Amino acid sequence: MRLIAATLALLFFAVPAAADAPAPTPAAPPNEDVLGEFVVTGITTQERLPKIAILPSLSPDLEDVIVRGVVRRDFELTGLFDVIPDSKAPQGLYGFEDPVDVEAWQKLGAEAIVKVSAQKKDANRIQVLGIAYFLNVGKEPVYQKTIVVNKTDARITAHRITDALLGALTGRPGSFASELAFSGKWVNNRRIFRMDADGNGLSPLTDANDTAIAPAFGPPGHIYYALSHNYAPFTLMDYAQGANKPILLPFKTSIYSLAFNKDRTKLALAVSEDGRSAIYVGNPDGSGMKKVSTSELATRPTWSPSGKLAWVGGDPKQGSQRIWIDGKAVSPAGFTAASPTFCDTEDGVKLVYSVAVGNNRQDLVIAAEKGQNMARLTQNQGSNSYPACSPDGRLVAFFSNRNKNPGIWLMSLKSWKAQQVSTQEGESLTWAALPPVPGAP
Amino acid sequence: MAASVFLPREFALAAVLAGMVELGLFALLVTAGQNRAKIVAREAPPAEEVPIAVKPVLDDLPLLKLGSKKVKMKLPDMWTKQAPVRRFEEKSAPSEKAAKTPDAIPTTPVATADAAAPPPDAAIAKEVDHQVLDAAPPKEEPNLATEGAADGTKNGTETDPLKARALDLYKAKIFSWFQVRFQPPTSVPCDVLHGLNAAAAVTVGADRTITGYTVTRASNNEVFDAKVKSTLDSLVGQELPPPPPLYPDLSPGTLLHPILSGKAAKCD
Numbered sequence: 130m131r132l133i134a135a136t137l138a139l140l141f142f143a144v145p146a147a148a149d150a151p152a153p154t155p156a157a158p159p160n161e162d163v164l165g166e167f168v169v170t171g172i173t174t175q176e177r178l179p180k181i182a183i184l185p186s187l188s189p190d191l192e193d194v195i196v197r198g199v200v201r202r203d204f205e206l207t208g209l210f211d212v213i214p215d216s217k218a219p220q221g222l223y224g225f226e227d228p229v230d231v232e233a234w235q236k237l238g239a240e241a242i243v244k245v246s247a248q249k250k251d252a253n254r255i256q257v258l259g260i261a262y263f264l265n266v267g268k269e270p271v272y273q274k275t276i277v278v279n280k281t282d283a284r285i286t287a288h289r290i291t292d293a294l295l296g297a298l299t300g301r302p303g304s305f306a307s308e309l310a311f312s313g314k315w316v317n318n319r320r321i322f323r324m325d326a327d328g329n330g331l332s333p334l335t336d337a338n339d340t341a342i343a344p345a346f347g348p349p350g351h352i353y354y355a356l357s358h359n360y361a362p363f364t365l366m367d368y369a370q371g372a373n374k375p376i377l378l379p380f381k382t383s384i385y386s387l388a389f390n391k392d393r394t395k396l397a398l399a400v401s402e403d404g405r406s407a408i409y410v411g412n413p414d415g416s417g418m419k420k421v422s423t424s425e426l427a428t429r430p431t432w433s434p435s436g437k438l439a440w441v442g443g444d445p446k447q448g449s450q451r452i453w454i455d456g457k458a459v460s461p462a463g464f465t466a467a468s469p470t471f472c473d474t475e476d477g478v479k480l481v482y483s484v485a486v487g488n489n490r491q492d493l494v495i496a497a498e499k500g501q502n503m504a505r506l507t508q509n510q511g512s513n514s515y516p517a518c519s520p521d522g523r524l525v526a527f528f529s530n531r532n533k534n535p536g537i538w539l540m541s542l543k544s545w546k547a548q549q550v551s552t553q554e555g556e557s558l559t560w561a562a563l564p565p566v567p568g569a570p
Numbered sequence: 571m572a573a574s575v576f577l578p579r580e581f582a583l584a585a586v587l588a589g590m591v592e593l594g595l596f597a598l599l600v601t602a603g604q605n606r607a608k609i610v611a612r613e614a615p616p617a618e619e620v621p622i623a624v625k626p627v628l629d630d631l632p633l634l635k636l637g638s639k640k641v642k643m644k645l646p647d648m649w650t651k652q653a654p655v656r657r658f659e660e661k662s663a664p665s666e667k668a669a670k671t672p673d674a675i676p677t678t679p680v681a682t683a684d685a686a687a688p689p690p691d692a693a694i695a696k697e698v699d700h701q702v703l704d705a706a707p708p709k710e711e712p713n714l715a716t717e718g719a720a721d722g723t724k725n726g727t728e729t730d731p732l733k734a735r736a737l738d739l740y741k742a743k744i745f746s747w748f749q750v751r752f753q754p755p756t757s758v759p760c761d762v763l764h765g766l767n768a769a770a771a772v773t774v775g776a777d778r779t780i781t782g783y784t785v786t787r788a789s790n791n792e793v794f795d796a797k798v799k800s801t802l803d804s805l806v807g808q809e810l811p812p813p814p815p816l817y818p819d820l821s822p823g824t825l826l827h828p829i830l831s832g833k834a835a836k837c838d
Contacts, residue, residue, distance in 0.1 A: 165827065166769070166827040166828075166829055167745055167748070167826075167827070167828055167829070168767075168828075168829045168831050168833075169745075169748045169749055169752050169828045169829065169830050169831065170749070170752075170754070170831050170832075170833060170834035170835070171749060171752040171753045171754050171830075171834070171835070172749070172834040172835075172836070263731055263735060266731040266734075267731075271731045271732055272732070296816055297732055298735070299735075299736065299739060299814060300732070300733075300735070300736030300739065300740070300813075300814025300815070300816045300817050300820075301814045301815050301816065302815065302816065475743065475811060475812075475814075476743070476747070476811045477809060477811055477812060
């Protein structure tokens with residue numbers, strides 16, 4: 130009887146199981162593609178920022194405090210990482226030669242550890258150390274560099290260490306070893322100012338009695354700008370190593386703005402012409418200038434990394450100005466656009482410019498290199514203008530009066546987080562990498 | 571002598587009746603343990619083996635190749651004396667939290683003000699005659715036949731952990747590029763939409779521009795398939811994100827296999 134019941138039970142369960150079993154299919158060929166199959170659902174979620182540990186400094190040495198503080202601030206400005214606060218740092222030794230307690234940081238959820246440290250080498254020089262660990266790889270550092278530099282170069286060396294560490298962590302080096310330049314108000318005039326990427330070292334480059342506008346980074350170490358003295362027409366000037374010298378041009382009228390291409394072999398100028406303005410392109414020394422603009426008004430030229438020339442063009446009869454690229458208007462009609470710049474981002478080259486949104490306010494928008502797929506970068510956050518992209522394409526600097534804190538702000542194009550780096554107000558912001566230094570990290 | 575209240579036969583009858591009651595109770599006790607009312611301890615049923623499907627979740631990172639730093643073959647090093655364990659003398663340090671009682675007075679000598687604390691795992695002794703300052707011998711690194719990472723796997727292919735991470739980030743960027751360009755149709759009922767998906771083969775040119783596509787498996791839902799087609803049509807001619815500058819050799823490949831799915835569609 131029991132045998133019969135068991136047989137019946139087995140038969141009862143075996144039938145549906147056999148029905149559910151997949152039909153035998155021929156073995157699929159191995160997928161040798163790089164990415165394999167991946168599921169696209171159309172649901173985009175906020176990208177999780179990897180947790181990173183920047184080891185604190187307990188050293189009383191000033192150079193160690195500077196280097197470590199600069200690197201930590203740079204990493205925070207990138208907006209790429211969730212930096213573990215110092216208050217959560219495990220107890221331990223954090224000297225120049227002390228080992229890193231990888232396990233203790235791993236318990237805090239760190240995915241990568243960065244250690245930077247500096248110590249005196251001799252009276253005038255310091256030794257700077259930078260190490261990075263990936264905790265999913267092991268306890269051995271994946272990046273390690275020690276360099277000896279002058280004591281006065283502690284800050285810039287820290288920026289260079291950050292750039293190298295970012296390269297190790299992401300495959301794209303950072304660009305904190307760079308400087309920003311802009312035209313800022315000075316009593317009744319305007320002067321050209323420069324500062325480091327993190328807002329440090331702000332200093333004027335031009336005379337307080339002149340009106341200087343539209344700075345642009347030229348050949349390494351040079352900043353070109355337009356200058357007017359005693360209401361004379363604006364002329365082109367070259368600043369290098371503390372000295373300003375004029376550049377001779379075949380124009381007697383004012384130069385409104387200027388731009389160099391990526392390798393600084395071409396110079397574009399916006400030149401006043403018959404009550405209007407036009408774009409000319411020629412050599413950096415001012416020779417070989419040829420008119421290239423096709424719009425009735427043309428000013429604020431800028432080059433894309435791939436060699437496209439954009440400018441602000443318009444027809445005064447229409448009352449609006451648009452962004453033109455290589456002779457074609459690309460910004461939406463009916464919106465007053467200004468200050469175009471190109472960003473060489475992780476997603477490719479992007480065009481960023483400002484658009485007037487009423488009430489004397491402007492907002493920033495980002496689009497593909499040729500102007501399509503436009504999206505807003507700012508909205509309901511005061512007026513935001515004069516964008517400038519970091520050389521690595523990760524950050525956009527701009528003037529903003531958001532949160533009743535006017536000044537220069539940096540926005541991460543990854544996390545969209547904006548942080549203020551200066552309280553200076555101005556216009557014509559521009560950003561470029563510092564010349565490379567042999568032996569730098 | 572007083573006369574008895576009960577007759578002798580009454581005594582005898584009472585004894586017989588009492589004996590019958592006792593016998594009845596005894597019989598009841600004997601039979602109670604053998605009928606269905608008997609309470610029997612129930613044994614717990616033996617645990618049954620239930621097969622479950624285990625689906626391993628693979629890390630996105632390419633597996634690191636098992637190996638070590640490439641070291642040239644060499645004779646073993648000369649024997650060296652093992653460094654002795656460094657011991658630290660037990661000492662007391664002043665503390666604001668110490669109780670103000672005679673019992674709290676430390677019995678060990680007080681450490682000097684500038685003395686460094688011993689490591690957390692240090693060996694502590696009452697008295698240390700000789701201060702050992704020898705460094706421990708360097709740890710011998712494994713010398714495997716192939717170059718790779720000490721914690722890699724035999725099936726790993728990538729020897730550079732930085733490049734492995736960069737590739738992982740680049741793959742995530744391409745996935746995200748497709749994600750923002752596909753929106754499931756809203757006109758399909760939610761319960762139907764969640765079960766739909768279609769596979770495609772997307773061809774990529776040398777300049778990372780999408781040159782064409784083929785729908786390799788349709789969902790068999792007219793609306794969903796039309797949306798998939800319009801999405802893929804719009805991708806043709808667009809350029810995929812560039813690889814990180816430090817690894818320009820990273821490439822998305824010439825053929826991508828996205829599966830456009832409605833399983834995560836939000837239905838209001």
